[in-house]
Amino acid sequence: MASFTLQGIPVSRGIAIGRAHVLHPAALDVEHFLVAQEQVEAEVLRLQEAIAQVNRDLQTLWSELPQDAPTELGAFIDVHALILADPMISEAPLDIIRTRHYNAEWALATQVEELSAQFDEIEDEYLRERKADIQQVAERILKVLTGTVHQVVRSEGIDERTANMIVVARDISPADMMQLRDDAFTGFVTDEGGQNSHTAIVSRSLGIPAVVGMGNASHLIAQDDWLIIDSDAGVVIVAPDNAVLEQYRDKQAKLARQKKKLARLRKTPAVTQDGVEITLLANIELPEDTAHALDAGASGVGLFRSEFLFMERSGQEHRLPTEEEQFEAYRQAVQGMKGRPVTIRTLDVGADKPLDSSDHNILNPAMGLRAIRYCLSEPQLFMTQLRAILRASAFGKVKILIPMLAHYHEIEQTLAMLEQAKAELTAEGMKFDPQVPVGAMIEVPAAALSLPMFVRKLDFLSVGTNDLIQYTLAIDRADHEVAHLYDDLHPAIIQLMHSIISTAVKADIPVSICGGMAGDIRLTRLLIAMGFRELSMPAALMPEIKQAILNTQLDLLQPHLKKILRSFDPQSIRETLTAMEQAGVVMH
The missing domain is CATH 3.50.30.10 (Phosphohistidine domain)
Known part of the structure; x- marks a missing residue:
């Protein structure tokens, strides 16, 4: 082609x-993974046995039909048995397993999707409706597959x-x-x-x-x-x-060589040429990500997105993790960082991170019941998480980060629930850090514009730039039709960021950035010139950011920063940013 x-x-x-x-x-509605070459025939056998079981089930249904049952029922079972025996179901998915190494569920779902698309093209309405029969037969097979005790080990x-x-x-x-x-x-x-x-x-x-x-x-x-x-x-x-x-x-190959070279900086502190140290932290989704964070030289975890512990369970009968399950995950992350601090963000669901598809049934989820709003509306769920995080704090340095705070009463309610969790654990003889720091994610313009309210009540701040930009510019960041309008160099964003760090420095309260701007190497020198001293990012981006910091002379950036802060012309801001990048570089 x-x-x-x-x-x-x-x-x-x-x-x-x-x-x-x-x-x-x-194909996304079922588990999908690759099987190793030596496991292919075992996976083929899994699907064959599931098809055979469904065939036996259909035969049993047919034989047990009562005498007065409508004739359509028997015909319906016969149609399903014929579909089951057709090579499009009984053989084609086996070929997909052998050629693409898909697991049985994924292979079957892929084949059914292709068949469904073909049926959609049929003009005859009756034949077109037979698509539903094929999908029903596939669902029967999938139920047998997912109920099978034997599970194939994933290829490593x-x-x-x-x-x-x-x-x-x-x-x-x-x-x-x-x-x-x-x-x-x-x-x-x-x-x-x-x-x-x-x-x-x-x-x-x-x-x-x-x-x-x-x-x-x-x-x-x-x-x-x-x-x-x-x-x-x-x-x-x-x-x-x-x-x-x-x-x-x-x-x-060239990029791989550069990556290998940057990996040598793992143990080197991120210090500018004029001696200013920048703390680089890692964003993680699951406890096992701590290994990658340490390999990249992270000084700690600046953002543990706890919601992925909940999403991983989507579709299970009891999908909300228990206190014990959450505690084990948080403890694993804390111990995995070997004494370095771990900032755990409380459950942040809603918008483009629903716990299940029913969460989409609102007009604008980004503006709806999400993050701390959701947690405060589900106090039992929130209390379970707070208890689990507190218990994990007995095993290392833990900080609690609250997302989407915007109102004084939300801060009050959150802190009251935390005190209640502490009281419960104390009564139960459970160990925890009574002085565990609590911080706010600054990601709503209302929070950015009323920081004094936050600094009086909380121990630290973390700027979530992704949502801050989304809400400030009134752009749904998950909508590809307006994604081009999302601009981290919009004058309003720069002014807000500068205001946040200025207020935090005056109040002597620690502030970090854990959003996308922290990991964007184009913006590294702008952020540290503003005064940010903690950046949290995906571990994979850390070596390149560290190299940029090591080659930076901070005092050379100030004239360019002043020019950017005075400008409201996006093109001028970009040109000055380019000049700032060149001015701040000191190769050693």
């Missing part, structure tokens, strides 16, 4: 080269097949992205999403090249097409010729 190029929004760094694995929406090795997979989808939810993190996917391409959608944030935290907001890429790209993702440029090249492939393989 002829090569063509698609343009989207770059959301992470690097180059990925591999074959397309197109995920249709239905990476062979030629699994080393070059690129996921192409309409969209991938944060929970689905977390599910994919364990597999050998080297890149992500989605039709929807923006620079700071949560899918983008998670891809950056995994250090995987990704391009989002591509419109209809999932329809233009075919299964197994060769792809190149240039996530610096926001470009996806489909079916590249050999010359282009070799050119990008050379770029990929």
Whole structure:
């Protein structure tokens, strides 16, 4: 096929080269992972046995039909038995397992999605409706598969097949992205999403090249097409010729060498040329991410997104994690950081991070019941989490971060519930740090404009730039149609950021940045020139940011900062930022 190029929004760094694995929406409703070559036939057998079981179930249903049952019931069972025996169900998914190494559930869902699309094209209404029968038969098989006691062990090795997979989808939810993190996917391409959608944030935290907001890429790209993702440029090249492939393989190898070189800075403190130390912290989603944080040289965890512990359980009968389960996860993270501080953000759900699909049933979830609003409306859930975090504080340095605070009564209620949790644990003889610091995420303009209210009540502040920009500019960051308007260099954002750090410095209260701006190397010198001394980011971005800090002379940046703060012309701000980048660099 002829090569063509698609343009989207770059959301992470690097180059990925591999074959397309197109995920249709239905394929995301089941667990999906790759099986190793030696496990393929065992996975084929799993599906064959599930189909055989469903066939036996149908035969039992038919034989047990009462004498006075409507004849349509028997016919209905016969139709399902015929569908089950058809090669499109009984054989095609087996071929998908053997050729693509998909697990049984994923292979079946993929085949059914393709069949459903074919049925949608049929003009005859009766035949078109038979799509529902196929889906019902597939659901029966999936129920048997998911109820099977034997579970195939996921492949931990990476062979030629699994080393070059690129996921192409309409969209991938944060929970689905977390599910994919364990597999050998080297890149992500989605039709929807923006620079700071949560899918983008998670891809950056995994250090995987990704391009989002591509419109209809999932329809233009075919299964197994060769792809190149240039996530610096926001470009996806489909079916590249050999010359282009070799050119990008050379770029990929060069980036790998640079990454290896930067890794040597792991134990080097992030200190500017004129002796100002900047604390670099890691953003994590799950307790096991602490290993990556330490490998990158993080001084601690600046943001533990606890909601992923809840999302991981989506679809389970009792999906809300218990206090004990949460405690174990927080304790694991705290101990994993070996004495370094861990900032745990309380549950931040709503908007583009629903706990389940029913959470979407409101007009504008970004403005609705989310984050601290949700927690205060569910006091039992919130109390369970507060108790678990407090208990984990007995095992190391823990800080509690409250998202989306905007009102005085929210601060009061939160602190009152925390005191109640402490009293309960004390009565039960449980150990915890009674002086555990409590901080506010500054991500609502109302909070940024009323900081004195926060600094009197709380111990530290953390600026969540993603939502702060979203709310200040009235742009839904998950909506790809307005994603181009999201601008971290908008004059209003710069003024707000400068106001926050100025107020915090005067009040002598620690303030960090844990949003996307902290990990954007274009903005590193601007932020530290403003006065920010703590930056929290995905561990994968830390070495490059550290190198920029090590090569910076802070006092050379001040004239450019003053010019940026006086300007309300976006183009002028960008030009001055470029001049600032060049002025502050001192190579050693």
